[in-house]
Amino acid sequence: MKLISAIIKPFKLDDVREAISDVGIEGLTVSEVRGFGRQKGHTELYRGAEYQVDFLPKVKLEIAVKAEDAERVIEAISKSAHTGKIGDGKIFVYDLESAVRIRTGEIDTAAL
C-alpha cells in the first residue's frame, strides 16, 4: 500500500476530491497547512508598517491506496490540482506498511 500526501491550493480541493473519486477512491483526510516554497507570500500593511506574510494557506490531502492504484491517483491529483502557476504544490508518496479499519478490525487493503 502507498500513502499519497498532496499539498495543493485550497480552492482546488473540491476539484481534486472529485477527480480522486472518479478513479474509485472514496476515503481521504484533509488538513489545513501553511506552505513555504518558491511562491512567496504577500505583503500586508498594518498601521503604516509593511510586513511580509511568508506563509500561504494550503491544504494537505492524505490518501492511503493500494499500491496498484497509486499511479492513477497521482495522475488524477496532478491534473485536477494543476493551474500552471507557481505554488500548485507537491505530491509525496510513501510506503504504507499496514492499515486497520477501527470499526471492523479489517486490515491492510481491506481497510482502505
Add this chain to the structure above:
Amino acid sequence: MKLISAIIKPFKLDDVREAISDVGIEGLTVSEVRGFGRQKGHTELYRGAEYQVDFLPKVKLEIAVKAEDAERVIEAISKSAHTGKIGDGKIFVYDLESAVRIRTGEIDTAAL
C-alpha cells in the same frame, strides 16, 4: 521504529490517550483534520438552501514507537477508539527511519 498514524473521532481522543498511556507510551502529537470516507457529512441549511457539508471533523494522532511496541499500541487504539459506527477511522503504520530528541540530541529509540 514505526510511526503510527490514527484518524479517530474527536470525542474519543481522551479515551485513546489513556489507553495508549496504559501500554506505556507517553508521547504523541495530535492535529485537527477533516475526514472524507464512507461516513457522510451532514446537511446544513442556510437561508433556505440546503447544502452538504461533506467533511467530518476528525483528530489525527501521530505516535512514534519502537517496532516491538507497535502491535500493542495499535490494539490499544483499535479498542479505545471503537464505537462500531461508521466513521470510527483508520490506523496507518509506516516505517520510521530515525528519530531525534531535539533537547538532548538523543537519537532513535532513545529519542521516543
Add this chain to the structure above:
Amino acid sequence: MKLISAIIKPFKLDDVREAISDVGIEGLTVSEVRGFGRQKGHTELYRGAEYQVDFLPKVKLEIAVKAEDAERVIEAISKSAHTGKIGDGKIFVYDLESAVRIRTGEIDTAAL
C-alpha cells in the same frame, strides 16, 4: 529522498526556517498541532474549578529533501530549535518514495 518531520516549539518557527534555508532548502510545509509528552501542559482555572490543559501548542514542519541533504537539515533543525528545556520536540525521518511538482510535472528530486 527523505521526508523530515519535525515537531518544534511554535516560537522557534522563524529561527528554524532561517536555519533550513541557510543549508539550501527553501520548501516546507507547516501545520499547527498539539503535543503530548513529558512536558506537561498547564493548569487553567475557570469559575473556581481548576483543570489540566494537557496539550501544548506545537508546530509541525514537513520537509522533503534529497537523501544526501537529510543529515544537514536535521542538524540545522536540531540546533535552531534547541532551547534545552523540556518540550523542545522531535525530529522524525521517513523514506520518501517519490515526489511530483504539480505545476510542472517534474518528479522526484527535481520536484523538491
Add this chain to the structure above:
Amino acid sequence: MEELTALTGTVTELRFALDTFYFLMSGALVMWMAAGFAMLEAGLVRSKNTTEILTKNICLYSIACIMFLLVGYNIMYVDNVEGGIIPSLGALIGTQAEGADHSLESDFFFQVVFVATAMSIVSGAVAERMKLWSFLIFTVVLTAVIYPVEGYWTWGGGFLSEAGFSDFAGSGIVHMAGASAALAGVLLLGARKGKYGKDGEVFPIPGSNMPLATLGTFILWMGWFGFNGGSQLLLSDAENATAVGQIFLNTNAAAASGAVAALLLNKVIWGKADLTMILNGALAGLVAITADPLSPSPIFASLIGAVGGVLVVFAITTLDKIKIDDPVGAISVHGVVGFYALMVVPFSNADATFGAQLYGAFVIFAWVFAASFVVWMILKKTVGIRVSDEEEYEGVDKSDCGVEAYPEFVTLK
C-alpha cells in the same frame, strides 16, 4: 386668568411628555439588555451551541413581547382586585387612565422589557442541552402567565404589596423569579455531559468567546440604568429627579463594587483574576441593589454590591459541588443574589421588614418554581426537553438551527 389656566395645561402636558419620554428611554435601555443577555450567554457557551443560544435569546424576547401584549400585561395590571391573589383575565393593555402621569403605551413598553429579562435568565441556565422548541413553549407560558401573576401580587397591587413586601425594581419579582424557573428546568434537565466526573470531580467547560461575554456584561450594566432608573416611574419634579439620580449613582456603585469584590476574592482564593467571575460579580452587584436602589447611601450601596459579588462566587462554586449545572451562573447571579437583595432592603429602608421580605421571597419562589416545574415536567413527558446525546455531542446548532456560529474557523472539538 385664562392664560394662566392655559399655561398650567401646557405645563401639565409638558410634565406628561417628559415622564413619558423618560419611560421610553428607560424602556429602550432595558430592551437593550436583551442583547446583553444574548452576548453574555453566547460568550459563555461552547461554539457548537452558540447559534442556538442566540436563536433562543432573540426568539424569547420576541415571544415575551407578543404574549405580554396579548394577555400578560392585562393579567398583571388591568382590572385587578387590590390585595388579591387571582388576577382578572383579559386581553390587551386596557385604556389610558384619566390624569395619568405618562402614556399607557410607554408604561406597557417599559413593563414588557422586564418580562423578557426574566425569561433571558432562564435561557442561560439551561443552555447547551435543552431543546429549542421546548424552551420556546415554556417561554410562552412564563411570559403569558407565570410572571404576570406574581407580578400582579406586588406591582399590580396584589396581596404581596398589601403585605408590605418591598421590591423596588425587581430583584425578586424579575431576577429571582427568572432564576426559580431556571432552577426547576435545570433540575429536570440534568447537567451537561462531561461536566461532572464519577468521583464528584467538576470538569470546567470554558466559554468560547470572552469578548462577547464582556460586551454582554457592559450592555447589561448600561441597560440596568433604565431598569432601576425607570422604576422610579416619575421624573418630572425635583424630588423624583433627585431620586432617579440617586438610583443611577447607587446602581453604578453597586455594580462596580460587585466586580471589584469578585476580583479580590478570586485573587485571594485562586491567585488569578477569572474574568467570568468578575463579570458575574458586576452582575451580582446590579441584582443586589435592584431591590432598593434608592434608600441606601452610595457607600452602603457599594457595600451591598460588594457582598453580592462575594456571594456569587461562593454560590457558583457551591452549585457546582451539588452538581447543579448552570453554564452562565444565572441561578447564582439572579437567584441567590436576588434573594439576598430582598433581605438586605430593611437595613436601609424603614418601610420594609424582614418578615415581609422573607414572605415575599418565599411566595415568589414557591409559585414560580412550582408552576415552572409543572410546565417543564409536562414538556419532558411529552415532547421532551433534552436533546439526544449525539446532538449534544455534535452541538445543538446543527440539530436545531442548521447553521453554525463560526463555520469557517477551525476549532478544537
Add this chain to the structure above:
Amino acid sequence: MEELTALTGTVTELRFALDTFYFLMSGALVMWMAAGFAMLEAGLVRSKNTTEILTKNICLYSIACIMFLLVGYNIMYVDNVEGGIIPSLGALIGTQAEGADHSLESDFFFQVVFVATAMSIVSGAVAERMKLWSFLIFTVVLTAVIYPVEGYWTWGGGFLSEAGFSDFAGSGIVHMAGASAALAGVLLLGARKGKYGKDGEVFPIPGSNMPLATLGTFILWMGWFGFNGGSQLLLSDAENATAVGQIFLNTNAAAASGAVAALLLNKVIWGKADLTMILNGALAGLVAITADPLSPSPIFASLIGAVGGVLVVFAITTLDKIKIDDPVGAISVHGVVGFYALMVVPFSNADATFGAQLYGAFVIFAWVFAASFVVWMILKKTVGIRVSDEEEYEGVDKSDCGVEAYPEFVTLK
C-alpha cells in the same frame, strides 16, 4: 402679568429644549444603527471579506455625514418650492427658523443619520465582490444628490407630499430607496463566484460570525426606536408624547412578530430555525411598520410585522432563484418589505390611498434605481466596480485593506 409672560417664555423655551433633546437622543439612537449594519454585515460575509465590509461601513457613514452637511441637507430641505420636482441647489444647512419647535442643528443631526441608513443598506447587498473605492464614490453621489432629491419630494414638501404619498419614517424614502440603489448595483455586478451552479443550483455561502450578526440586529432594533420614535418630530405635549409611546410599542411589536413569523415559517418549511432568517424576519418587521408606526393598533402592528417576516423569507429564496445575489438579504428586507410597508398604510391610516402609495413607491424606485444605475454604469466603464477573480478568491481584505479581520485564527479556506 409680566411674570406670567416671563413664565410663558420659560415654558416655551423648556418645550423647545425638550423637543430638541428628544431629537438628539433619537438621532444618537439612529447613529447607533450604523454600528448595527456594520456588525450585521460583518457577521454575514466570509471572514476574508470582513475587514473590507467594516471599512465600507464606517467610511460610508462618515462620507454621508460630510456630503449631507455640504449639500444634501440643503437640497432636501432648504429654500425649496412647495410641491416641486427639482430642488433648489445650495450649500450647508441654512438658518434657524423663527419659532421653530427645535433647534436646526438637532434637526440636521436627526436627518443626517437617516442618509447613512439608506447607504448602509447598499453595502450589504454588494458585499464580498465590489471594489472599495467605487463603492465609496457611489456613496458620495447617493448621499449628496440621489437621496436628498427624493427626500425633498416627500419630506421636503415636494410633489410626492402634495400627491398624498404617506411614508411616516421612511419605509420607502429610506429603506426601499437604499434597496433600489443596491439592486441596480447588484445587477451590474453579478453574483459572487461559486454562489450559483451551472444547473441553477444555489450554493449557500454561510456568514462567518453569527454572534456579530445577532448583535447587529439587536443594535438595529434598538436604534429603530429613534428612527421611528423620532419621526413624530414633536414630543412636548400630551398628544405627541402619547403618539411617540404608541410608536415605540408598535415598532417593538412589529419586530417581535416579524422574528416569530420567520421562525415558525422556517420550522414549517425546513424543520429548523435558521437564525439568519429570524434576524431578517425581525428587521423585516421593523421595515414593515416604518411607513406608519402610529396609526395601527398594537395588534394590527404585530400583524403587519408578521406578514413582513413571512414575506422576507420568500423574497430571499426567490431572489436566489433568479440569481440576484445579496449576501445579507438587504434587497429583500428593505426593498421588498419596504414596498409592502408602503402599500399596507391605507389599511390603518385613512389619509393614505393605495393610488398615492403606489405612485410614490413607483417614483422613488424609478428615480433611485435609474440614477444609481447610471452612476454604477459609469463607474463600471471607468474605474470598474468588481474586484478581479483572484482578489475575490483571496478575499478583498487583502487587496483593499491590507489587514485581515482575524489574522491569528486558522480558518477553512
Add this chain to the structure above:
Amino acid sequence: MEELTALTGTVTELRFALDTFYFLMSGALVMWMAAGFAMLEAGLVRSKNTTEILTKNICLYSIACIMFLLVGYNIMYVDNVEGGIIPSLGALIGTQAEGADHSLESDFFFQVVFVATAMSIVSGAVAERMKLWSFLIFTVVLTAVIYPVEGYWTWGGGFLSEAGFSDFAGSGIVHMAGASAALAGVLLLGARKGKYGKDGEVFPIPGSNMPLATLGTFILWMGWFGFNGGSQLLLSDAENATAVGQIFLNTNAAAASGAVAALLLNKVIWGKADLTMILNGALAGLVAITADPLSPSPIFASLIGAVGGVLVVFAITTLDKIKIDDPVGAISVHGVVGFYALMVVPFSNADATFGAQLYGAFVIFAWVFAASFVVWMILKKTVGIRVSDEEEYEGVDKSDCGVEAYPEFVTLK
C-alpha cells in the same frame, strides 16, 4: 397670584428634572464608552492577551467608580479654593447646593464616567506586557488623586481656570491626561518583544479581531455625544438646547472628517485602506473637537476633525520610529491629538488664547506625566510592572487570568 407662584415652582422643578435627566442620559452614554474602550482594545491586541485586557477594562472602570466616590470627586469639586493649586481633602460627594440646576447625584454620575475614560486610555497603551495587578494599583492612584487634582485646576475652579485655560469637554483634562499617564508607563515598560528589530525595523503585530475594534469605535463615537453633549451642563432653555444641538452636530462632523481624512491619507501613502488607521482617525476627530465642540461652525469642526485624522496617522508612524510601542495608538489619538485640540481652540473661540492653552497643556502634561512616572517607578521597583518573557510569550491571559479568550479556536502561535 398664588397659582402663578405654584406654577413657577412647578416649572422650576421641571427644568431641574429635565437637566438632571439630560445629565443622567449623557452619563449613561459616557459609561457606555467603557465598553467601547474594552472592545477596541480587545480587538487590537493578540488573542493570547485578550482576556487580560478585558479584565483590565472592566476592573479599571469599577475601581474608578469606587475611588472617585470615596475621595476623587471630593478632591476635584468639594470645598475647594477658587483659583488654587492644592485642593482640599475629604471624602464622599458633599451635599446638594441650594438652587442647583440639577441633582448632585446626577452630577457625580456624569463626572465619574469621565475619570474612567481617562484611565481607559492608559490600558490600551500598556497592553500585552504589563502586569495586571500593578496596573490596577496604578488605577487606584490615578483615579483617586492624579486626575482629580488636575481636574480641580480647571473644572473645579482652580488656578488653570483662572488663567483662562479653556477645555470644554476635556481634550486635555481627560484625553491628554490619560495619554500622559500612558506615556510615562510605556517609557518605563518598554516595547513588546518582537516589535522592533535590531536594525530599527518595525514589525507590526496585527490585532486579532477587527470587528471588535470597529464595534469599539462605534461605541465610543456614540458615547461621545454624551461626553461632549453633556458637557454643556445645561439644556433646559433655548440657548442651551441650541448649544447642545450644535455640539452633537460638530462632534459627529469632526469624527466623520477624521475618519475620511485618515482613509484618504492611507490611500495616498500606502494605496490601501487600513481599517485600524481609519478607526483611529475617527477617534482623533472626536478628541480634536472635544476641547471646544461648541464654538466652531460645522464646516470648521469638520476641518478640525480632518486635521486630527491626518495628525494621528503621522503620530502613530512616528512613535513607532522612535520605538514607543503603543498597541492601540492611544498616545497618538488622545495625547498628540489632545494637545492639538487644545491649541486649535483660539481659532474659533475668542475667549481662549494660545498662551493660556499652551500653559494649561503644559501644566496638565507635566503634572500627570511626572506623578504617573513616580507611581510607575515605585511599582517597577517593588512589585514590578512587566510580566516575564515567558509569560509574555505565552500570553498574559494564562498567567494573570487563567482563562483564555477563545479557548476552542485553533490559532497561529
